Amino acid sequence: MEIELNSPFAAELVKAQTALMQVIDPELYVNIVDLGLVYGVDFTNEAKVKVTMTLSTPGCPMGDAITGGVKNALETVFPGREIEVNIVWEPRWNYHMITDEGKAQMGLE
Amino acid sequence: MAADISIGKAPHPLAVLPFYGTGAGFFAALAVLLFMTAGELTGHHFNPHVLAIVHTAALGWGTMVIFGAAYQLLPVICERDLYSVALAVVSYVLLTIGTILLVWSFWVFEVGALMITGGSLVVVAALLYTVNTCATAALHQNSSVQRAFIVSSALWLLITVIIGLLLAINLRVTFIPRNHLDMLKLHAHAGLVGWFLQLITGVSTKLVPMFLLGKSKREWLLYAALVLQNVGLVLFLADGYFNPITAKMLIYAGIVALGTAAWLVYLADAYRNRLRRKVELLMKHTAVSFACLAVGFVLLPMAYYFTDTRWVSLYGTFLFLGWITAIILGKTFKTLPFIVWSSHYRHLTGKVKVPLPKQLYSERLTVYQFYLYLAAFVLLVAGMIADYMPLIRVALVLWMMLAAVYAANVAKIIFHKPMITDGNRTQ
Incomplete structure (x- = not known):
């Protein structure tokens, strides 16, 4: 999840990113931002926060918990706005999407 | 998409x-x-x-x-x-x-x-x-090869238990025009190769790479495994039903062994190409399990050629107490905590800090479990080979301790009380 500082929604994006870092993938024990699961957050609709994200594997039994966690986290920081979570499978998540911080947390090489 | x-x-x-x-x-x-x-x-x-x-x-x-x-x-x-x-x-x-x-x-x-x-x-x-x-x-x-393994194994389970039921009826009213002990071998191997081997092959090729963060591009090995395991079993059952069980049957076991080797080579490839360098203790159970399966294949000709009944007992021990038990002991704590965690904490993620699934069981008990298992298994095998009863009894005491440790840890997960409810810590 990359944030461009000249984006008109930079402040919201930082707020969203901080909130989403509280959502942990219970299988991998790393937050979903550092895992690279969050592809983007859209604030163009004032009544809505639209998250585009993926899961590490389709049919993951933890998928429901993770998407619920995303809604919980964003409802807390953006009260009154509808939270929409759009799961996509393209691009397919792979290990190269994990940030350096995420890799360090997982003890990867 | x-x-x-x-x-x-x-x-x-x-x-x-x-x-x-x-x-x-x-x-x-x-x-x-x-x-x-x-x-x-x-x-x-x-x-x-x-x-x-x-x-x-x-x-x-x-x-x-x-x-x-x-x-x-x-x-x-x-x-x-x-x-x-x-x-x-x-x-x-x-x-x-x-x-x-x-x-x-x-x-x-x-x-x-x-x-x-x-x-x-x-x-x-x-x-x-x-x-x-x-x-x-x-x-x-x-379609995926894993799904094919799962479906195939389920169908073999059904065939196995139907043969088992027919054998139970045959003990009461003899109607199968074949040697009951030979039929028992068909029943046992339909279960071992059809049900357990194919189920474990399918599930492990999905889970092991997932847990190790590894991958293999040699998926053809899994298709080869699917074909070889099934062809070997079908030939064994067909030939074994119409003809006496002879050394020829070892050829079919060889075909199944090739199918098993193809699966293990695939897993080894995923292991080599893994990101997680450190292998957890629970994954070591899986390695022990596969080693026991390999020994099982080696013991099969010995069980056939040697008249001493110990070899058949050892064959069964390596398969049931080695291969199947080791993989269950390891995989239980890689799967069970998630279902309990999900029912207690799914709705709270992102709202409050919740415990992780691995905090639902005792890691210390899994360490005891691993070493107790190794000791119990090695001593039992040694006792059976030496036909030395005191050693077998000591090993079986360790098996009871192992079962108690495993059951305690499973109970700890199943009866886990939520530590947090709607943002309030309860424990």
Whole structure:
């Protein structure tokens, strides 16, 4: 999840990113931002926060918990706005999407 | 591409937890039965107590836990929610009652209504499992080799238990025009190669790379494994039904062994290409399990050629107490905590800090479990080879301790009380 500082929604994006870092993938024990699961957050609709994200594997039994966690986290920081979570499978998540911080947390090489 | 695929909901705990809890109970019962029959373990396998023990291991322990794990993992493998929780629950009730009746009737060797009723209940449980598995797999338009293994193994389970039921009836009213002991070999290997091997092959090739963060591009090995394992088994069953069991059957075992090797080479490739360098203790159980399976293949010709009944007992020991038990001991704590965690904390993630699934069980107990298992298994095998009863008895005491440690840790997960509810810490 990359944030461009000249984006008109930079402040919201930082707020969203901080909130989403509280959502942990219970299988991998790393937050979903550092895992690279969050592809983007859209604030163009004032009544809505639209998250585009993926899961590490389709049919993951933890998928429901993770998407619920995303809604919980964003409802807390953006009260009154509808939270929409759009799961996509393209691009397919792979290990190269994990940030350096995420890799360090997982003890990867 | 929008989400036209299920994002995956953990199945209802009722479809999973009773299987693990009851499986742990049967494992404890198995350890006690082994201790009670220590003197008969190296004797002939067609013995009431040994038959009771084998069915406790195969149905009460192996199949019971695998049913629970499969109902939890089918959504991962088939990328769909489980077809029916109700069918899963009914299959649990039938499998439990059926296994108890069957084990008891073998133990007291009461051939007749009790044994046939137990066998019939197990057949219906297997049928419901097969329907649930096939229906879950069929909901997905893309095929995968893992799904093929899961469906194939379910069908073999059904065939195995139907043969078993026919054999139980045959003990009461002889109608099979073939040697009962030869038929027993067909029944046992349909279960070992068709049900356990293919199920474990399918599930492990999905889970092991996932846990190790590894991958292999040599998927053709899995298709080769699927074909070889099935061809070897079908040839064995067809030839074995119409002809006496001879050394020729070892050729079919060789074909299955090649299919097993293809699967293990695939896993080794994923292991080499893994990101997680440190291998967890629980994954070491899996490595021990595969080593036991390899030894099982080596023991097969010895069990055939040597007249000493110890070799057949060792063959069974390496497969049931080595291969199947080791993989269950390891994988339980890689799967079971997630279903409990999901039911307690799913709605709280992102709102408050919740415990992790691995905090639902005692890691210290898993360390005891691993070393107790190694000691119990090695001593039992050594005792059986040396035919030295004191050593076998010491090993079986360790098996009972191991079962107690495993059951305690499983109970800790199943009866976990939520530590947080809606933002308030309760413990």
